[in-house]
Amino acid sequence: MPTHLPAPRSRKARAWLAAALSAVLVATGLGVAVASSASAAPVNISQGKLATSSSAEGPDFTASKAVDGNGSTRWASQFSDAQWIQVDLGGTATVDRVELRWEAAYAKAFQVQLSPNGTTWTTVATVTNGTGGNQTVAAPGTGRYLRLNLTARGTGYGYSLWDLAVLGTGGGTTPPHTPKPLPPAPPGADTSVTHHEFQANCTPTHTLNDDPIVYPGQAGASHSHTFMGNRSTNANTTTASLLAANSTSCTVPQDESAYWFPTLLRGDNKVVAGTEQTIYYKAGIIDYKKVVPFPQGLRYLVGSMTATKEEFRTAPGAVEGFECGNSSFNWDIPASCPIGSQLNVRYQAPSCWDGVNLDSANHKSHMAYPVNGECTASHPVAVPMIEFKLSWPADGNMSDVRFSSGRGFSFHYDFFNAWDPAVLQALTEHCINGGLQCNPRGYDLYKPWAGAVLDASYTLIP
Secondary structure (H helix, E strand, O other): OOOOOOOOOOHHHHHHHHHHHHHHHHHHOOOOOOOOOOOOOOEEOOOOOEEEEOOOOOOOOOHHHHOOOOOOOOEEOOOOOOEEEEEEEEEEEEEEEEEEEEOOOOEEEEEEEEEOOOOOOEEEEEEOOOOOOEEEEEEEEEEEEEEEEEEEEOOOOOOEEEEEEEEEEEOOOOOOOOOOOOOOOOOOOOOOOOOOEEEOOEOEEEEEOOOOOOOOOOOOOOOOEEEEEEOOOOOOOOHHHHHHHOOEOEOOOOEOOEEEEEOEEEOOEEEOOOOOEEEEEEOOOOOHHHOOOOOOOOEEEEEOOOOOHHHHHHOOOEEEEEEEOOEEEEOOOOOEEOOOOOEEEEEEOOOEEOOOOOOOOOOOOOEEOOEOOEOOOOOOEEOOEEEEEEEEOOOEEOOOEEEOOEOHHHOEEEEEOOEOHHHHHHHHHHHHOOOOEEOOOOOOOOOHHHOOOEOOOOOEOO
16 A cells, blocks of 8 residues: 555546545545545533433432533433433434443343434434443434333343433534622621512402413313412413413513413302412422523412311422411311401412423323432422412401312412513522522512512612
């Protein structure tokens, strides 16, 4: 083989030379092709992206550990053959290959699959003789989601990956969630963290026998609900209609979300509070800095109108149940309340999202409550935990007081997100991630040095 080739004197000659070199490299095993300068080189497009899995061995071995860029953390599954781990690349991507770094518990057989929607999958590579260690698998194709469909274990344990790197181009460009730091505290200031919340308070506006989540497009199909927030909410409500309404009863004008709950009745008369109701947005997990804003259009149902008294009492969202006067922790509406008092209830929503679906068939299964203070592998995304603290002007003999859905323990509520994304993100990062106890403007009275998110006119502060 000659050690030197004459310099090509034309574009055609240069193209011939590139082809000839490529053929030589392939024939000698030294390479596969000459990359075109017009196409971007594949890079790791999975790091920091949303990863989910069929199971996790424990809270320290969730799917996110395989794409966190930390070589000392890992995902580990339960001990059975049929498992999967998938990554949402954030947008349509062109995938070249996957690079896997297995822990001792590896996959002997698996498929690499791509999907545009997380539901319909196309197999782009099949491995039947995996040996673990560092493994590169060619997986050419396009899709937003990549999944390893694991079918046979190489050991008696589950599957365990230190790293899952997807090499390709495209996908989403959103970086991992990194909350903005708070301003520096002055010397001697209290920097302890006792709360991580902000309030988004709203006044009830109207009642209708509608439920746009459970009975969309079916006016009058539901029991009576009392609506707060977006004044346009009815059976035909959609994300687009909420955003277009530009009318809310919430303190923050940029909160166009819809909130509703069964109407309280005294006999046949509706009892509706004319005052602002407290809606907390909190961290539902221990590591409050992991909480991210709701995606626009997310909606869900909290609680159940068919719950028994015991189910209501033991529900993960029950905080104090019903109270009036000095009586609290009641799991049904009290038989009487002191004159001049009011009926109150507090109830928490689930705060772990599956990361894919804005709704689900039962309007609940795409959401879950944390387990031991953490979101689990099936619902890995920590979003704000909503807590309703509602009150009604009802006192005295309460024997004829009930909800339109039934007894007190039938209480439930719905949420349909239509926040301005920038404002919700700012409040979430400043108040929840920042460990503050904020009012609707994002101001902590006890830590004034931390500043606020919105000015006195509720304009977002740069």
